Amino acid sequence: MDIEIKVPSLGESETEATLITWLKKEGDAVAVDDVLAEIESDKITMEITALDAGVLKSVLKHVDDIVEPGEVIGIVDSSVQPEQPEAKKPVAAVRAEPEPEKPAAAAHVEPESQEPAVETVTPSVQAHDTVVDEDEYGNVADVTAEPIHAVSSERHEERVPMTRLRKRIAERLKSAQNTAAMLTTFNEVNLQAVMDLRARYGAQFQQKHGVKLGFMSFFVRAVSQAISQYPALNAYIEAEDIVYHNYVDVGIAVSTEKGLVVPVLRDAHLMSLAQIETGISELALKARDGGLTPDDLKGGTFSITNGGIYGSMLSTPILNPPQSGILGMHNIQKRAVVENDNIVIRPMMYLALSYDHRLIDGADAVRFLVAVKEALEYPGGLTLDL
Numbered sequence: 199m200d201i202e203i204k205v206p207s208l209g210e211s212e213t214e215a216t217l218i219t220w221l222k223k224e225g226d227a228v229a230v231d232d233v234l235a236e237i238e239s240d241k242i243t244m245e246i247t248a249l250d251a252g253v254l255k256s257v258l259k260h261v262d263d264i265v266e267p268g269e270v271i272g273i274v275d276s277s278v279q280p281e282q283p284e285a286k287k288p289v290a291a292v293r294a295e296p297e298p299e300k301p302a303a304a305a306h307v308e309p310e311s312q313e314p315a316v317e318t319v320t321p322s323v324q325a326h327d328t329v330v331d332e333d334e335y336g337n338v339a340d341v342t343a344e345p346i347h348a349v350s351s352e353r354h355e356e357r358v359p360m361t362r363l364r365k366r367i368a369e370r371l372k373s374a375q376n377t378a379a380m381l382t383t384f385n386e387v388n389l390q391a392v393m394d395l396r397a398r399y400g401a402q403f404q405q406k407h408g409v410k411l412g413f414m415s416f417f418v419r420a421v422s423q424a425i426s427q428y429p430a431l432n433a434y435i436e437a438e439d440i441v442y443h444n445y446v447d448v449g450i451a452v453s454t455e456k457g458l459v460v461p462v463l464r465d466a467h468l469m470s471l472a473q474i475e476t477g478i479s480e481l482a483l484k485a486r487d488g489g490l491t492p493d494d495l496k497g498g499t500f501s502i503t504n505g506g507i508y509g510s511m512l513s514t515p516i517l518n519p520p521q522s523g524i525l526g527m528h529n530i531q532k533r534a535v536v537e538n539d540n541i542v543i544r545p546m547m548y549l550a551l552s553y554d555h556r557l558i559d560g561a562d563a564v565r566f567l568v569a570v571k572e573a574l575e576y577p578g579g580l581t582l583d584l
Contacts, residue, residue, distance in 0.1 A: 201250045203272040205265045208239045208492055215239040216362050217263045217271065222254045228274050235272070237265060240366035241495050242459065243488060252276035367458050374517045379555035382514040383563050387571045389530060389545045392416050395577055407472040413527075414450070415474040417502060419580040420573035421525060422446045422467040425500065428566040430558045431523040432499045440557060449498035449518055450478060452485045460518055461490055462498040471581065506530060506547065515552050522557050525570065526550035 208215055215237040222234050232248045252274045259271035360368070374380070396411050403411040425432045425446055433442045446467040449460035461481040466474060484490045501518045504527040515526040526549065533546045551567045573580055 199276045200255065201252065201274040201276050202270045203234060203246060203248075203274060205237060205267050205269045205271060206244065206246065207267050208244075212239050212241065212492065214264050214266050215244070217259050217261055217265050218243070218361075219261060220257060224254055224257055226254050228252055228254055234274075238362050239492075240362055242490055242492060243363065244491075245488065246271070248274060250274060250276040253278040370519055371516050374519045377519070378517050378522075380517060380552055381555045381560065381563070382550050382552045383560070383567055384512070384551075385549050385564075385567045385571050387547050387549055387574050388535065389413075389547055389574060391575055391577050393545055403472070407476065409472065409475045409479055411471065412475060412478075414478055414502070414504065415471040416574055416577060416580060417525070417527060417570075418448050418463065418466050418469075418474050418478075419471065420570045421448065421500060421502065423573055423580070424566050424569035425467070427569055428558075428562050430562060431553065431566050433557060434499075434520040434522050435554070435557055436520070443499045445499070447497050447499045449501035449521070450481060451501060451503035451515075451518075452482065454485055454488075459485060459490060459495060460498060460501060461485060461494045462496065464497075500524070502527065512548050512550065514550060517552055517554060522554040523563075523566075524552050525567075526552070 205215065216239075217235060218238045219236045220234070221236070222228060222232065228234065228248045229251050230248055233245045234248055234254070235246045237244050237246065255273040255275040257272045259265055259269070265271055392413065396413075400411045403409075429442055430440075432446060433440050435441075445465055448463045448466040450463060451458060451460050461484070463469075463474065463477045463481065466477075469477065481490075481494065484494065498518065498521060501515075501521055501524040503515050503524060505513050506527050506529040509529055511529050511531070513526050513528065515524045517524055528548045528550070530545050530547045532543050534541050535544050535546065536542075537544075549567060549571065551563055551570075553563045
């Protein structure tokens with residue numbers, strides 16, 4: 199029986215995608231849930247999996263072809279069942295002497311830049327296999343990054359076509375600059391109280407909820423509370439109307455190998471710190487594994503981006519259209535500050551709020567950021583839902 203391989207739904211407002219690879223070729227055996235092909239839309243890369251076992255009978259669409267939702271790109275013949283591999287007979291183990299290690303060849307390498315090569319909207323999660331150790335202030339202490347290539351004395355250039363996702367990112371960010379009257383206001387926040395809470399209750403929190411108590415949940419809660427006071431930060435302009443939301447769906451900017459995506463944490467205003475941490479963890483895992491769906495990326499009423507985990511001290515994040523506000527988190531550094539006329543050392547972070555000045559007055563933007571700052575400096579209000 200012939201089973202059609204169809205392009206899945208691409209989500210809201212997306213009508214086409216590019217077939218970027220076939221992972222099976224004609225004649226290959228196919229098992230249920232095997233990944234057959236990958237497609238890339240303007241927002242996401244998606245895997246197309248087999249619904250039935252059999253043999254890939256024919257490929258109807260090829261790499262770089264444009265495909266549409268519901269379109270048939272191949273046929274699986276389910277009447278031909280793949281052969282099961284014969285069980286291997288046990289073989290007696292043979293102890294072999296280990297080969298001596300060969301000395302690694304020395305190579306001159308370029309030092310990595312301290313800043314990540316990403317868009318102005320800074321990412322919160324890297325999507326390749328990365329080991330990150332945070333110090334007591336949540337900053338990156340050790341990052342296992344992608345391999346550095348040896349430098350050749352021969353000069354050369356390489357021209358690579360932009361992917362659909364990269365082109366879409368470029369279009370959206372440039373459109374945001376051209377359309378919105380973007381302005382950024384800054385403040386700094388003393389995170390000593392948040393640090394104390396994490397130090398005192400972090401282990402107990404993780405044991406009870408199965409997830410680490412990070413910084414992002416405090417920021418999401420602080421933003422949600424501030425939005426209740428300044429709803430214009432959660433609205434957007436459509437033609438000559440202002441569209442307000444009575445819910446808060448927070449987009450968390452994430453950098454993947456193929457480009458920037460902003461998965462959405464829905465109804466964040468109704469969530470506890472534990473629910474926020476769990477939701478963010480699930481979205482981050484999906485982003486790393488390429489498992490984000492169009493529904494994960496739809497909507498979003500406000501965004502948060504965290505360049506601090508890569509060491510960024512200050513930045514001016516770009517709006518995620520059609521949203522009117524985005525909060526930039528940065529590196530946490532011990533700095534000397536004055537409290538009660540005394541100089542003390544505190545963990546400080548610079549905050550940046552970019553906003554659409556067409557909709558939001560400067561005074562409200564500043565007050566909103568101050569409300570976020572105060573909620574973080576006195577986090578009892580976040581846990582008591584004040």
